[in-house]
Amino acid sequence: MPLGVAVGAAVLGTVVGRLAGIDTSAVTAIEVILQVAFAAAAVTVVAVTGVRGSQ
Numbered sequence: 001m002p003l004g005v006a007v008g009a010a011v012l013g014t015v016v017g018r019l020a021g022i023d024t025s026a027v028t029a030i031e032v033i034l035q036v037a038f039a040a041a042a043v044t045v046v047a048v049t050g051v052r053g054s055q
Contacts, residue, residue, distance in 0.1 A: 005046070009039035 013035030022030055 005039055005042045009035050009042060012038045 013031055016034055016038075017028070017031040020030075022028055
């Protein structure tokens with residue numbers, strides 16, 4: 001699950017960055033910030049909606 005969240009956030013951050021006009025061959029700080037923000041949002045959603053084992 002963590003690997004999926006990381007890959008998804010990286011792809012989504014890059015796509016959104018490209019759509020916003022950030023078109024460079026190198027990784028930019030804005031792309032990294034977008035990736036971290038998407039990863040944090042995804043982890044929050046999984047943590048809130050995740051089903052834990054019965055206690």
